[in-house]
Amino acid sequence: MSTENVEFELTEEQRLVRSTAKDFAEKEVLPLARKVDHEHYFPKELIPKLSALGFLGVFVPEEFGGAELDFVSYSVIVEELARVCASTSVIVSAHNSLCIWPILNHASDEQKKRYLPKLASGESLGCFALSEPSTGSDAAAQTCMSKKEGDTWVINGVKNWVTNGPEADVCILFTMENPEEKHKGINAFIVDLKTTKGVSIGKKEDKLGICGSPTSSITFDNVELSNDQLLGTPGLGFKIAMSTLDGGRIGIASQAVGIARAALEDSLQYARERKAFGKPIGQHQSIQNHLADMSCSIDAARLMALSASRRKDAKLPYTRAAAQAKLFASEASVQCALKGIQIHGGYGYVREFNVERYLRDAKITEIYEGTSEIQRLVIASQLLKE
Numbered sequence: 001m002s003t004e005n006v007e008f009e010l011t012e013e014q015r016l017v018r019s020t021a022k023d024f025a026e027k028e029v030l031p032l033a034r035k036v037d038h039e040h041y042f043p044k045e046l047i048p049k050l051s052a053l054g055f056l057g058v059f060v061p062e063e064f065g066g067a068e069l070d071f072v073s074y075s076v077i078v079e080e081l082a083r084v085c086a087s088t089s090v091i092v093s094a095h096n097s098l099c100i101w102p103i104l105n106h107a108s109d110e111q112k113k114r115y116l117p118k119l120a121s122g123e124s125l126g127c128f129a130l131s132e133p134s135t136g137s138d139a140a141a142q143t144c145m146s147k148k149e150g151d152t153w154v155i156n157g158v159k160n161w162v163t164n165g166p167e168a169d170v171c172i173l174f175t176m177e178n179p180e181e182k183h184k185g186i187n188a189f190i191v192d193l194k195t196t197k198g199v200s201i202g203k204k205e206d207k208l209g210i211c212g213s214p215t216s217s218i219t220f221d222n223v224e225l226s227n228d229q230l231l232g233t234p235g236l237g238f239k240i241a242m243s244t245l246d247g248g249r250i251g252i253a254s255q256a257v258g259i260a261r262a263a264l265e266d267s268l269q270y271a272r273e274r275k276a277f278g279k280p281i282g283q284h285q286s287i288q289n290h291l292a293d294m295s296c297s298i299d300a301a302r303l304m305a306l307s308a309s310r311r312k313d314a315k316l317p318y319t320r321a322a323a324q325a326k327l328f329a330s331e332a333s334v335q336c337a338l339k340g341i342q343i344h345g346g347y348g349y350v351r352e353f354n355v356e357r358y359l360r361d362a363k364i365t366e367i368y369e370g371t372s373e374i375q376r377l378v379i380a381s382q383l384l385k386e
């Protein structure tokens with residue numbers, strides 16, 4: 001199937017990354033995809049294989065054992081993984097863009113040496129803890145507190161919806177130090193989840209989709225952190241969170257494109273095979289209209305994701321481009337999955353076929369790393385500033 005349509009837009013290296021990711025996804029990830037979904041199975045056997053290809057240290061410099069690739073390559077990898085298993089793609093994207101990226105950009109040399117080699121090799125899995133039980137879209141309203149006592153930071157509070165939480169070793173944690181200073185009172189820390197006293201991981205959430213991507217709360221009960229676990233300077237936490245999410249949102253856009261592609265590819269196959277009124281349903285205009293609309297929105301969404309990635313690689317402002325890509329791609333993905341189900345008719349509604357999974361997996365892309373409503377808010381506020 002040629003639903004990729006990106007050859008001419010990629011450099012030779014990026015094309016090689018894409019074919020490597022596609023081969024890996026089809027050979028290693030696809031055979032697990034239904035088990036991952038149906039059994040809510042975390043595909044741990046993929047971790048060493050992903051790291052061997054550099055997919056767990058996509059932007060990490062070679063000196064720390066990473067692949068040192070650009071953001072376009074990252075988008076391409078996430079899309080190819082999501083095309084066969086959205087759960088695997090988000091395990092990879094949360095690790096790379098939400099945990100490694102802020103370390104690369106804000107950590108001290110000593111922190112980089114301590115964390116990046118283990119993250120890039122897959123020895124450690126990363127996560128990002130910003131949301132709380134009562135703090136989601138209004139990210140500045142943090143209630144997990146960090147209090148300085150001598151040379152120690154004492155952390156108390158609960159984080160929610162942490163992708164990779166049940167499996168993660170390293171966490172980028174956001175806390176409030178001075179509520180009266182609002183976003184300027186927020187700090188970021190790097191926390192070793194498995195060895196720090198007072199950290200407890202909540203139950204694995206029973207989710208509608210991306211069922212193999214483990215999600216949990218994390219509770220911090222009088223957790224003592226040393227000063228060298230602070231990421232950046234005190235008060236920089238909100239900006240670290242927002243700039244990290246700018247990149248993360250491009251990854252979610254690519255994830256959405258991958259899921260939508262899967263819906264189109266399955267639908268094309270079904271439309272060729274299934275007959276109604278004496279001919280394959282793909283020869284009926286009503287089905288062709290759905291296929292055409294899916295193809296247009298997938299190509300447009302991918303162009304937006306790659307354009308945002310290119311702006312990031314070129315060090316141009318990309319907050320709006322990232323939000324636009326995520327907003328458009330996630331909504332397109334849900335629509336493509338719905339159309340895929342419609343094309344499959346009754347078979348689209350049962351688990352024997354994969355299109356119902358695509359809808360369940362696509363839906364979260366409109367919610368995590370900022371809801372569609374928040375993306376619209378970010379886009380409009382950037383437009384008004386520009």
Ligand code: CAA
Nearest residue numbers: 130137138139140161162163239242243319368369370374
């Ligand atoms: N990059 C850098 N700095 C930024 C920024 C960005 N993208 N966006 C805002 N800032 C800065 C502003 O410049 C401002 O700084 P100054 O005061 O120095 O000018 C400061 O941050 C405050 O900005 P705003 O006034 O715009 O902030 P706000 O409180 O109005 O919030 C918001 C803006 C866009 C609504 C933000 O709260 C937001 O993005 N909310 C959604 C949070 C989110 O995406 N959560 C998902 C969590 S991750 C997850 O889903 C789980 C997972 O594991 C995958």
